[in-house]
Amino acid sequence: MIELKNVTKMYGNFKALDNVNFKIEKGEVVGFLGQNGAGKTTTMKIITGLIEPTEGEVYVNNERISKKNSTKIGYMPENTPLYNSLTVREFINFMGEIKGIKRAERKKAVDEVIKILNLQSVEKKLIKNISRGYKQRVSFAGALIGKPDILILDEPMVGLDPKQIIEIRNLIKSLKGAHTILLSSHILSEINQICEKVIIIEKGKIIATDTPANLENQISNNIVNITVEDPKNNIQRIKEKIDEIDEIKFIKNISKYEKEYEIKVIGDSDIRKSLMTISPEFDITIVELRKSKSTLEDVFVNLIKEEEEI
Amino acid sequence: MWAIAKKDFRALFYSPIGYVVVAVFLAAMGIIMYLLSIESRSIDFNIVYQYSAKYSLPIISALLTMKSFSEEKSADTEKLLYTASRKTTSIIIGKILAVVMAVGVAIIISVIYCLLFAKYGAIDLRLIITILCFMLLTMAYASVGVMISSLSESQIISAILTTFFLILPSFFSYGSGVFSYLALSNFYSRICDGRLSINAIIVFVSFTITCILLTSIEMKRNRKFN
Ligand SMILES: Nc1ncnc2c1ncn2[C@@H]1O[C@H](COP(=O)(O)OP(=O)(O)OP(=O)(O)O)[C@@H](O)[C@H]1O
Ligand SMILES: [Mg+2]
Numbered sequence: 001m002i003e004l005k006n007v008t009k010m011y012g013n014f015k016a017l018d019n020v021n022f023k024i025e026k027g028e029v030v031g032f033l034g035q036n037g038a039g040k041t042t043t044m045k046i047i048t049g050l051i052e053p054t055e056g057e058v059y060v061n062n063e064r065i066s067k068k069n070s071t072k073i074g075y076m077p078e079n080t081p082l083y084n085s086l087t088v089r090e091f092i093n094f095m096g097e098i099k100g101i102k103r104a105e106r107k108k109a110v111d112e113v114i115k116i117l118n119l120q121s122v123e124k125k126l127i128k129n130i131s132r133g134y135k136q137r138v139s140f141a142g143a144l145i146g147k148p149d150i151l152i153l154d155e156p157m158v159g160l161d162p163k164q165i166i167e168i169r170n171l172i173k174s175l176k177g178a179h180t181i182l183l184s185s186h187i188l189s190e191i192n193q194i195c196e197k198v199i200i201i202e203k204g205k206i207i208a209t210d211t212p213a214n215l216e217n218q219i220s221n222n223i224v225n226i227t228v229e230d231p232k233n234n235i236q237r238i239k240e241k242i243d244e245i246d247e248i249k250f251i252k253n254i255s256k257y258e259k260e261y262e263i264k265v266i267g268d269s270d271i272r273k274s275l276m277t278i279s280p281e282f283d284i285t286i287v288e289l290r291k292s293k294s295t296l297e298d299v300f301v302n303l304i305k306e307e308e309e310i
Numbered sequence: 311m312w313a314i315a316k317k318d319f320r321a322l323f324y325s326p327i328g329y330v331v332v333a334v335f336l337a338a339m340g341i342i343m344y345l346l347s348i349e350s351r352s353i354d355f356n357i358v359y360q361y362s363a364k365y366s367l368p369i370i371s372a373l374l375t376m377k378s379f380s381e382e383k384s385a386d387t388e389k390l391l392y393t394a395s396r397k398t399t400s401i402i403i404g405k406i407l408a409v410v411m412a413v414g415v416a417i418i419i420s421v422i423y424c425l426l427f428a429k430y431g432a433i434d435l436r437l438i439i440t441i442l443c444f445m446l447l448t449m450a451y452a453s454v455g456v457m458i459s460s461l462s463e464s465q466i467i468s469a470i471l472t473t474f475f476l477i478l479p480s481f482f483s484y485g486s487g488v489f490s491y492l493a494l495s496n497f498y499s500r501i502c503d504g505r506l507s508i509n510a511i512i513v514f515v516s517f518t519i520t521c522i523l524l525t526s527i528e529m530k531r532n533r534k535f536n
Pocket of ligand 2: 040041042078154
């Protein structure tokens with residue numbers, strides 16, 4: 001469990017975090033989303049005890065964070081800082097050792113994370129000689145060794161190729177339940193499949209906390225994309241017949257006869273059937289009809305826009 | 311603590327620094343021995359260590375400690391240390407130990423010098439005490455270097471400042487001013503002269519503890535204001 005209460009962080013006169021509140025329950029996997037400079041890393045550093053908040057409190061498993069319970073947290077910092085002069089195995093062993101894992105149990109623990117992260121093929125290589133994708137996993141391994149209750153992962157997937165992103169995603173999925181996980185990203189699609197909750201931060205303020213599904217519905221502007229043959233240019237007249245239509249916007253000419261429009265609908269009724277029945281009255285032939293759903297990316301962009309308008 | 315000491319020790323000998331420092335120390339020792347042998351036929355190793363403590367130890371301490379925290383800071387790996395280990399003081403002590411171990415390598419080799427030249431001088435209890443106290447002095451010097459390196463991301467600045475702080479007092483240490491207390495090599499000289507001074511040992515140890523405390527205060531301050 002992680003809880004932040006009224007956390008504010010000043011860097012000199014600059015307010016990096018402004019009254020941040022959120023709670024992550026035990027076993028949850030939570031995505032932490034924000035643009036560059038939004039305050040993700042700052043928040044994570046505060047949770048790990050690396051820096052202290054200017055105001056507010058942080059609780060980990062119902063205790064205020066201190067050095068004593070910091071070993072319950074596995075932290076993967078951004079930009080994967082590692083010791084280049086150690087081999088992969090030596091590094092993981094070192095992380096286990098400073099976390100206080102006894103010598104007798106350490107070898108087993110190291111073997112285990114090497115297996116979980118598929119690092120067998122590089123375990124004897126010096127860290128400076130392995131590829132970026134492997135470095136990222138070694139850093140993850142350093143966080144994971146010792147089975148901490150809580151994992152704080154700062155952009156664990158940045159710079160990975162699609163195949164590796166899927167692998168890391170599956171890994172995080174498999175850790176679900178056994179660990180409470182907070183992972184940050186700029187890209188929603190990267191994390192929405194594995195997180196049951198998303199926290200969105202912008203300019204140091206939390207602007208949304210919800211499930212990916214609820215966020216989608218939150219601004220589910222009901223939009224229908226339609227491609228028509230409309231020789232008499234009657235399309236705007238459909239509005240007279242269907243009250244729920246808010247706006248019909250021209251998008252583009254598909255061919256000489258076919259045009260694409262976007263229809264914005266008030267409320268959440270489905271107007272596709274009415275469109276089908278009504279369009280012949282206006283000599284409109286529907287070539288394609290599709291209900292478009294707002295994606296989480298839209299939600300994200302929208303929330304940030306709203307925030308800027310305030 | 312040991313984990314950090316081992317890691318830093320390895321890093322020193324992974325880069326050329328460790329070897330360079332051992333070589334410099336032994337070369338300086340050779341020069342001191344040569345100069346002493348001009349004056350007299352027998353070499354008193356107590357005096358060899360005394361001069362080493364005064365002139366070469368400050369420089370090699372600076373070279374060995376310049377990476378301690380500066381490198382962790384610039385590579386951002388200090389985050390790993392601070393979040394994973396329970397106590398900040400054990401990080402600092404580990405870093406000091408690594409330097410003491412590296413100097414220890416040089417000292418072990420220097421003992422071979424002593425054995426080779428034993429027909430001139432003699433290895434006796436007094437020399438053993440001199441050597442053991444040399445390690446304590448190294449610990450005190452290393453703690454200054456580690457402290458200074460915790461203030462800066464730049465290794466060069468750390469090295470220059472450390473050398474400066476360790477060598478400077480010995481130039482102003484005549485008489486009984488403040489500098490005479492900061493000039494740890496003066497205390498060491500007494501031991502080399504054959505006066506086993508409990509005072510000196512207390513000074514070395516308390517000096518080290520003070521540096522460790524100051525370093526840990528600096529680290530706490532960093533957490534608050536950074
Ligand atoms: N030590 C510092 N001193 C001054 N300002 C800082 C410091 N660290 C971060 N900041 C500022 O605080 C803000 C938040 O930074 P933070 O690193 O938390 O953002 P982020 O969300 O992690 O961004 P990114 O996605 O780029 O990693 C930024 O504007 C940054 O410039
Ligand atoms: Mg960041």
